[in-house]
Amino acid sequence: MSQPQEFEKVLGQSATTVAQFEEQKSGLRKLQHFLHSNPAAVPMIVLLALIVIFGIARGERFFSAYTLTLIMQQVAVVGILAAGQTLVVLTAGIDLSIGVLMVFAFVIMGNFVLAYEMPAMVAILAGFLIAGGGGALNGYLVSRLKLPPFIVTLGTWNIIMAICLIYSENATLREADLTAITPLLHIFGISFKVGPAVVTLGVVAMLILYVGLWYMLNYTAFGRHIYAVGDDPDAADLAGIRTNNVLLKTYTLAGLIAGLAAWVSIGRNGSISPSTVVTDFNLQAITAAVIGGISLFGGRGSILGVLFGTLIVGVMSMGLNMLGADPQWKVLLTGILIIGAVAIDQWIRKVSG
Amino acid sequence: MANPILTARGLTKRYGKVTALDNCDFDLYPGEILAVIGDNGAGKSTLIKALCGAVVPDDGEIRLDGQPVHFTNPMQARAAGIETVYQNLALSPALSIADNMFMGREIRKPGIMGSMFRMLDRKAMEKVARDKLSELGLMTIQNIGQAVETLSGGQRQGVAVARAAAFGSKVVIMDEPTAALGVKESRRVLELILDVKKRGLPIILISHNMPHVFEVADRIHIHRLGKRLCVIDPKDYTMSDAVAFMTGAKVPEHVIA
Numbered sequence: 365m366s367q368p369q370e371f372e373k374v375l376g377q378s379a380t381t382v383a384q385f386e387e388q389k390s391g392l393r394k395l396q397h398f399l400h401s402n403p404a405a406v407p408m409i410v411l412l413a414l415i416v417i418f419g420i421a422r423g424e425r426f427f428s429a430y431t432l433t434l435i436m437q438q439v440a441v442v443g444i445l446a447a448g449q450t451l452v453v454l455t456a457g458i459d460l461s462i463g464v465l466m467v468f469a470f471v472i473m474g475n476f477v478l479a480y481e482m483p484a485m486v487a488i489l490a491g492f493l494i495a496g497g498g499g500a501l502n503g504y505l506v507s508r509l510k511l512p513p514f515i516v517t518l519g520t521w522n523i524i525m526a527i528c529l530i531y532s533e534n535a536t537l538r539e540a541d542l543t544a545i546t547p548l549l550h551i552f553g554i555s556f557k558v559g560p561a562v563v564t565l566g567v568v569a570m571l572i573l574y575v576g577l578w579y580m581l582n583y584t585a586f587g588r589h590i591y592a593v594g595d596d597p598d599a600a601d602l603a604g605i606r607t608n609n610v611l612l613k614t615y616t617l618a619g620l621i622a623g624l625a626a627w628v629s630i631g632r633n634g635s636i637s638p639s640t641v642v643t644d645f646n647l648q649a650i651t652a653a654v655i656g657g658i659s660l661f662g663g664r665g666s667i668l669g670v671l672f673g674t675l676i677v678g679v680m681s682m683g684l685n686m687l688g689a690d691p692q693w694k695v696l697l698t699g700i701l702i703i704g705a706v707a708i709d710q711w712i713r714k715v716s717g
Numbered sequence: 718m719a720n721p722i723l724t725a726r727g728l729t730k731r732y733g734k735v736t737a738l739d740n741c742d743f744d745l746y747p748g749e750i751l752a753v754i755g756d757n758g759a760g761k762s763t764l765i766k767a768l769c770g771a772v773v774p775d776d777g778e779i780r781l782d783g784q785p786v787h788f789t790n791p792m793q794a795r796a797a798g799i800e801t802v803y804q805n806l807a808l809s810p811a812l813s814i815a816d817n818m819f820m821g822r823e824i825r826k827p828g829i830m831g832s833m834f835r836m837l838d839r840k841a842m843e844k845v846a847r848d849k850l851s852e853l854g855l856m857t858i859q860n861i862g863q864a865v866e867t868l869s870g871g872q873r874q875g876v877a878v879a880r881a882a883a884f885g886s887k888v889v890i891m892d893e894p895t896a897a898l899g900v901k902e903s904r905r906v907l908e909l910i911l912d913v914k915k916r917g918l919p920i921i922l923i924s925h926n927m928p929h930v931f932e933v934a935d936r937i938h939i940h941r942l943g944k945r946l947c948v949i950d951p952k953d954y955t956m957s958d959a960v961a962f963m964t965g966a967k968v969p970e971h972v973i974a
Contacts, residue, residue, distance in 0.1 A: 401864075579834075583837050583839075584834075584835045584836065584837060585835065585837060586835070588812065588816055589820075591809070591811065591812060592809040592816075592820060595810060595811045595812065596808075596809050596810065598807070599807040599808055600809060600820070602801075602803055602805075602807035603807045603808075603809070603817070603821055604792045604821030604822065605820060605821045606792070664811055
């Protein structure tokens with residue numbers, strides 16, 4: 365047995381009781397600790413507050429199941445994109461190309477059916493392949509060539525946007541032409557009634573995706589590895605995680621999720637217009653993720669918070685619309701929410717420091 | 718003496734014009750604690766990184782149990798039974814103790830939930846983690862699910878040591894395990910090291926703390942200018958001798974291997 369050094373001999377008499385501290389926790393400290401272990405709580409509280417506020421302001425009309433499910437329909441596409449974005453942001457990355465990947469994927473799906481007269485299943489598969497392939501390219505550049513994710517996806521965003529416009533010659537594919545051939549492309553637009561609520565299959569797809577990703581992130585090794593890589597990549601590497609593979613898979617998965625968003629988007633919009641490639645879907649997805657409490661520094665946040673973040677934007681948009689407010693108020697409030705969310709994230713992080 | 722469990726012969730590693738390892742030899746015998754000491758820049762870290770797979774040497778041979786091995790990353794060394802406690806601990810701060818201990822070697826649920834749905838067996842992992850921590854007499858960790866960033870420095874060290882001890886089957890390497898710790902925590906870690914030794918695992922201990930080295934080491938490998946200068950028995954030499962050797966103030970008369 366080791367011989368303690370002279371000055372260490374007193375250690376034998378040292379206290380053995382578990383440290384007890386007078387908990388001088390103020391309410392604020394308690395809140396900070398609560399939020400540290402429940403990152404989805406902030407967006408949930410904000411969402412409930414918004415619903416209550418608009419409910420009071422607009423009463424029955426806003427509070428109806430119809431309105432609330434209409435919001436779900438409106439946010440389904442961005443919600444799905446935000447879920448993909450979340451995976452990338454959790455690895456301390458960012459995917460600016462996720463929106464154009466979606467648009468290019470639905471342009472491919474439409475053209476395969478109309479121009480190349482392929483079966484709908486082949487067209488959908490092709491759309492997923494394009495979106496997943498674009499994601500894999502991002503992942504390859506980030507993980508193997510070690511380029512910063514912001515730069516990589518800024519590049520692929522522009523490249524894919526240009527390819528999409530050149531390839532499609534900016535020609536819109538009409539809904540009637542598509543549905544005359546196959547109903548499959550518009551399957552996510554099918555709605556059904558649950559009491560007064562109208563639910564589309566697109567909304568169902570979004571909810572299933574969120575539950576699936578929540579399961580993956582919390583109950584599978586791959587999910588834990590995504591958090592570990594975003595938290596501290598060097599530590600993850602030394603602990604035996606193939607960080608490169610995790611990054612490659614994450615970006616590819618985000619691309620495939622953009623493919624799903626493309627399919628849902630066709631059902632929601634009916635026609636397919638390549639010109640929507642200039643819409644800021646990527647920024648909307650980042651906004652939802654950030655408001656949902658995902659830390660842009662990686663490794664922190666809950667995917668369920670992103671669902672709330674998506675709904676916050678949708679509720680605000682609908683509520684202000686019903687109040688007859690200038691739509692710019694929504695933009696202004698979104699900006700405030702983004703900064704507020706990041707400020708709260710920084711505050712919560714200080715819990716251990 | 719029995720055959721060495723881990724040996725290196727003629728290891729060389731250059732970074733540009735800097736020679737970090739110069740034809741360096743190394744031997745670790747079963748069941749011993751071998752301390753590696755040396756001045757800053759002597760090449761200790763490079764030697765250890767070569768042994769644990771974090772650095773690929775330009776030249777030379779490493780043998781584990783007599784068999785030549787060629788690690789190109791830490792995972793291969795781990796798979797071969799060499800576990801390392803890194804100076805920066807290699808823990809993910811936001812993840813729980815159990816998540817960290819099983820990082821990269823998670824246990825899945827038995828049956829279809831594990832094979833089809835890849836569901837982690839949280840309960841099993843938490844149980845093993847708790848057992849390992851208390852087996853090593855580890856401190857007052859209240860909740861195995863708490864994030865590592867909420868632990869004190871000594872507790873984090875304990876988690877990292879427990880992880881290495883739990884999974885190392887051949888060799889455990891510890892890089893400066895007491896550097897950041899208080900008196901009491903250092904004592905616990907030294908006892909942990911001796912506990913690990915008692916279970917038959919040989920340990921390579923890198924440290925600048927001479928009293929700790931002389932207390933627990935069976936042999937001391939003194940590293941100087943990129944190679945093994947000598948190996949001494951701590952019972953035959955004083956701490957000032959060791960410091961003199963490693964700084965070049967004195968040259969050892971004879972070398973024991």
